[in-house]
Amino acid sequence: MIGNALLLAIREIRRNLMRSMLTMLGIVIGVAAVVTMVTLGNGATRSISDQVASLGSNLLLVRPGQRMGPGGSAGAPMFDVADADAIRQQVSGLNAVAPETRKSVTVVVAARNWSTSVAGSTTDYFAAAGWTLAGGRIFSESEQRAGRAVCVVGQTLRRELYGGGDPVGETLRVGRFSCEVIGVLATKGQSAFGSDQDDIVVMPLRAVQRRLTGSRDIRSILVSASDVSLVTPVKNQVEALLRERRHIGPAEDDNFNVLDTRQIADTLSSTTRVMTTLLGAVAAVSLVVGGIGIMNIMLVSVTERTREIGIRLAIGALEREVLLQFLIEAVVLSSLGGMLGLLLAAGASVALAAAMRLPYLFDPGINLLSFAIAAAIGVVFGYIPARRAARLNPIDALRHE
Secondary structure, three states, X not given: OHHXXXXXXXXXXXXXXXXXXXXXXXXXXHHHHHHHHHHHHHHHHHHHHHHXXXXXXXXXXXXEOOOOOXXXXXXXXXXXXXXXXXXXXHOOOEEEEEEXXXXXXXXXXXXXXXXXXXXXXXXXXXXXXXXXXXXXXXXXXXXXXXXOOEEEEOHHHHHHXXXXXXXXXXXXXXXXXXXXXXXXXXXXXXXXXXXXXXXEEEEEHHHHHHHHHOOOOEOEEEEEEOXXXXXXXXXXXHHHHHHHHOOOOOOOOOOEEEEEXXXXXXXXXXXXXXXXXXXXXXXXXXXXXXXXXXXXXXXXXXXXXXXXXXXXXXXXXXXXXXXXXXXXXXXXXXXXXXXXXXXXXXXXXXXXXXXXXXXXXXXXXXXXXHHHHHXXXXXXXXHHHHHHHHOOOHHHHHHOO
C-alpha cells in the first residue's frame, strides 16, 4: 500500500512539476540556510581556536591594569625586568618567561617603507610565543645583553619590504637607526583579535628600550608553562607573587591581569557558537514558511482532485488509504526539497568558507537533522490537507465540478 501511494505521489509531482518545484523552494532555502550557517559557524569556531593556539603553547599573558583593552593600564604601575626575573626564579613548572615591550614605528628598506610593530624581548620570547624560524637565527644571549641592533622579521615585512626574497644579512632602518636582519619568522597568520601576527619585528629588549621607547617599562610578560596541566597552578603562583611584589593588600583588587590563552579561546569559541545557534534559528524560520507553502499547495491539490478522491472512496478505498496517499505526497515534496537544500548548502558552504578564509568542516549531524526536520515538516503541514481529503463524503465529492 505504501509503495503504491509513493508511486502515485511521484506521478502527481511530475504532473505539476513547476508547481512542485516552487512549493519545495521554501524547504530548499530553509535547509540550505540552516546547514550553511552552522557549517560556517563551526569553521569560524575552529579558526578562532587555531588562532588563539598560535599565540603560544600553554601561555599566560601578564599585563598591568585591571582590565584589557585601551586605557586598561591607566594608573597601574608598569612591570620591569626584575618582575620577569622573579617569576622565572620563584615560580615552578615553567617553560619560558619573556618580558616584552612594543612600539609602533616606520621601517624603511631602500625606497620602501612600512608601519609595523617592533617587539623588544629576550631569547625566551620565541619559545613562549610559539614562534619558529623560516630562515636565519634568533639573537644570542650576548647580543641580548649588549642590546645589539639585530632583528628578526615576520613574513609580512619580508613580503612588503623585500618582495618575498631572503632578507637575512640585509639592513633594516627602524625609526632613526639601522639594524641587521638575522632571521625570518615562520607564518602565523591573523590572530583571533583580527591583527596580523606576521607584521612584526623582534629585537633584543635592551635595544628597543634604549633606541625606541627610552624607558625601562615592560608592557607585558609572557609566561609559558611546561605542561598544560600546570597552567592553572602556574597562574596562581604568578598572581600571588605579583601581588606580593606590587604590595597589594588582602582587601585590594589586582592592578594587573593574568590571562590564560585557553580561556580566551573558550570564551571566543563560546560566543561564536551562540551566534551560530542564533543565526541557525533565524534561518530555520524559512523552513516553517516552506511548510506553510506545502500545506497551501496540498489543500489546492485536494480541491482539484475532489472527484478522483470521490471515485476512490466510492469503489472501496479506505479513509486511511486516502490520508496516507496525500500525506506521502507532502513528505516526498519536503524530502526532495531537503535533499536539494543539502546539495545547495554543500556548494554554498565550500564557496563561502574559501571566500572568508575559514576551514570547511562537514558536520553530518546537522545535515541529517536538517533533512529529518524537512521530512517532519511534510508530515506536520501535510496532515491537515490529507485528513480533509480522507474525510470527504464520496457522494458530494462525485458531484464536485
